[in-house]
Structure formats: C-alpha cells, structure tokens
Amino acid sequence: MDRSGTTPAPLPQESAAPYPAADDVARLVLHGTDQSGIVAAITEVLARFEGNIVSLDQHTSDPVGGRFFQRTVFTLPDLAANLDCLRGALESRLDGFGLEWQLIEVKKRKRVAVFVSKSDHCLLDLLWRQRRGELPIDITMVISNHPDLSEDVRPFGIPYFYIPADKENRAEAEARQLELIDGNVDLIVLARYMQIITEEFIEQAGVPIINIHHSFLPAFIGAAPYRKAKERGVKLIGATAHYVTKDLDEGPIISQDVIHVTHRESVADLQRRGADVERRVLSHAVEAHCADRVLRDGNVTIVF
Template sequence: MGAEKHELFSDVGRLLVYGTDEPGIVAAITDILSAAGANIISLDQHTSDPDGGRFFQRTVFSMPHLSAELPALEDKLGEALKRFRLDHSLVDASKKKRIAVMASTSDHCVLDLLWRYRRGELPVDIAMVISNHTGLDEDVRSLGIPFFHTPTAGKPREEVEARQLELLKGNVDLVVLARYMQILTEDFIEGLGAPVINIHHSFLPAFIGAAPYRKAKERGVKLVGATAHYVTKDLDEGPIIAQDVIAVSHRDTAADLQRRGADVERRVLSSAVQAHCEDRVLRDGSATIVF
C-alpha cells in the first residue's frame, strides 16, 4: 500500500469502477482514458468470481490540464459505464480529502494522525477534531486545526449527535473515530452522508465489544491486535480495511497489553485512513478490496 508519489502531482486522476462483472469492461475504460489523452500510471483490477462475480478496478492516470478536462471525461465515462451498469468515482488526486477526527480521552491515535498530517504524509486536510472531552485541545489547536468540545456526560445522545452533525455535515469527506468511545446511532451515520472509519482495539472478530485487552489477558491469547473498519449500523461488524497484531506473553499485564496494543492501533488506523484517502478501498458487501 505504498503512497504513490506521482499521484500527488497535479494532473493525476484516480478512477474507481465497481459493479457486476461482464466481458469488455477493462478495455472500454482504458479506451476512453486513452482517447482522452490519459496515460495510465497504475491499474489494479479484481473480479470476485469470473462467472458473474463483482468487478473492481482502480486506475491512476496522468492527463494534461486534468482539472479542466475532468468534467468532459466524467461525461464520457458516465455514458460508457451506464451501458455496463457500473458505478464509478473519478477524482483529481491533488484534491485532498477533508476529514474530521473524533476522539475521547486516549491521545495516541489522534496524535499519530496529526503528526502524519503535519509531516505531509497523509493526503488529507484535517478540518476539525471533535471530542467529548477536553484535554486534546491544545495539541490540536497548536497545529491551527479547530477543536470542538461536544460533552456527552449527562446529555441525551440525540442532542449531542445533532450538535456534531451540525459541525460535520457538508464539511468533511470522511470521519475518523480515533478511539471515540461513544456508540454512534444509525441516524447519525445516515445523516452524515460520509463514510466513517473506526479503530477497534482487538483483532476482530475476537473480543468484540468493550474491554478487549482485559478479555485478551483473561483468555491468555499470545497475540493482541487492532482492526480499522468502516462503521455500519452493526457495531463492530463493518467492512474491515486493515488489521495487525503483535506477539505478547504471560509477562504482559492487561495494562501492558493496552500500552503495547496502542502502538498497533495507531499504525493500523493511520494506514486505513491513508488507504481510504488514496482511493484504494472499495467495499464488497461486508468485506473490502484494498488495492
């Protein structure tokens, strides 16, 4: 999942196409790109099953005057892909995704995202950080990023989520739950109209729910891990984007597992956010294609 340096250049586009497979799709797409003067930099294509499976393609291409040409290319692609009844998304790679980060008290995932953002590693603009606690405000604001406090204690969930939606809606392309310890309602997720990525502190589907490190210690596992996934209405069941684990032993207390797991959490979350923002991730039912 290397960051393609070239994609950050201007005049680079990314095209995602997905739907029911049938013969001729790749040729049709590459013909349109070729006729439009695009040069393909990389192309990844996957078919879930050659007999009537699902089709997935990610194409990165360079094209002179891309931003001016994009509407025309969009039209041509739309027309051609309608014939195949395929969905697609065409983006200018120089346009960074706008993201919001939501957090509670743990700082490791938020700080890792902020640090990669500051280094220019993550191709995103962080529009805001929202937390139901104070504590992260200084770290966030010192980078010139707005911090909003939406306390949850003693408040009806609807009121809190309404306030959060007000902040987020229309302003972001992605919401990242960086150890945000509140369950979001289905209404919130639908109302948001943007994907939500969460980091779960276990190698799902092991230790679903709360307190995974304590459960891991009790069960005596020799690995702990983390899982980044899209949030759906089914808690801890959304499509998995990235997972990793580290070896642990009897020497590690539950607190050690938590401390050492934090390293995996921040790494896995940042990697999932990067993949998403480089348009590498396509959903396939309850799973994902990560090109």
C-alpha cells in the same frame, strides 16, 4: 519489523509519502458485474484524451458473472480543463455496462473530522502524519466529549470542539456534531471515541465513518479489553479498522494487524503495545480510504 516478528503489510508504491499536488493526476474507481470489454473501454477513452495510465488494479470475484472492481490512476494534460469532457466521454462509453464509477482528482484531498475521547495516541498519530504529508487528508476539526486533549491539538492549528456526550444527552450532542460536519467533511474517523454512534447519526452524517477497535473482532469487546486479554493469557493482540454501520462493530473491515505477546507482559505492557498496533492499523485504513483504494462488496472490502 516488530520484535514479535510480525511485519506490517507495506503500502502500495503509488501511495507512498509525500503526496504531491498532482494537478494532472486522477483516479477512476468502478465496480459492477464482470463482463468482457470493460478494461478496453476505459483504456480507449483515456487514450483518446492522451491520458497515461500510472497504475491499474483490478479484481473479480468470479470470471463468470462475478463482481468486477477496478482502480486506475492516470495522468492527463490540463486535467482540470478536460475533466468535464472526460467524464462525459466515460459516461457515454461505459453506458450499458451497468457500472458504478467515480472520477476523482488526486489533488483534492479528503476532508476529515476526527472524533476522540481521552486516549490521544491515534489522534496525535493522524495529526502528525498529516503534517508530515504522509496522509492525503485535511483534518478540518477534532470533536471530543472531553476537554482533555485540546492543548495537544492546539499546536496543529486545527479547531477543537468540546461537546459533552453521554447516554443522557446523546441526541443533543449528535445534533451539535452534525451541525459542525454538515458540508465540511468527506470522512469521519473515530480515533478511540468512546461513545455509541447511533443509526440516526450515521444516516444524517452522510459520509463514511471509520472506527479503530482494540482487538481482532469480535474478541474482547467492551471495557478493559487488555485486562480481559491478560486474564485469558492471550498470545496475540491486535487491532481492526472498519467502517461503521448500524450493527456497531460488524461493519466492513479495512485493515487488521496483530503482534505476539507472552505471559511476561503486564496489562500496562499490553496497553502500550496495543496502542502501537492501533495507530498503525488506523492510519493504514485512513490512507487506503482517502487514496480511494477501498471498494466495498457488501460486507467485504477490496483493498488495492
């Protein structure tokens, strides 16, 4: 528990570290209009293939005509050999329900590119958690608009690309970034990357982008947020991890947390304690996304 009395929300048991190879484990995630028979259809197919359900989470926005969301984790003997047949059986059985669904092998970790500027706390936390097996990810590269953190990344054996970026050369920098990530990543994480991401980059990247914001949105946006918080005499500081959209910091929220502060904390104290929250919230959001626990309903997320 934080000394403020705020306890971070625990992660579900299924996603606890370390992450095994899980050769015969898969996830089925789906969403669509709520209607009778969806769960029965899925369990029927899995039973036919001798699959064993490990966990099943579901949510409906309204039992009458609402949106339905489900995440099922299951084991299945010789999964790799049976995957195509299972996918075909699900496609046939679920035809007519109008669902969007994905069948995912757990052993195939998401490939992640981390974008960073000069602040190292979120970047190093992600690298450390990956090395310890606490995140189901493979960080394939670190991209920065400053060279400062290259020596910090070197011991992890991950490529570090320094690409100067500012408002004067943004198009050129983004073109180089897109070359690097093309076909090589499943997710981009902005770990305190202090540059605007353009709508063109979001569209061409073609993968989800997660950002960490140093406040409970939309408060204290822009430069020097902790100085602004101190000047306002705030009693709570927090962090928000969200998907990046063309509307900047208005994308769907994945994870948030806060801690209590008092007038006694200096700006430096707020920055230090805020960095702790940012690390925790960002790693929670990355874990949730890469474990396929986040489903989107417009600008709202369902996080199982």
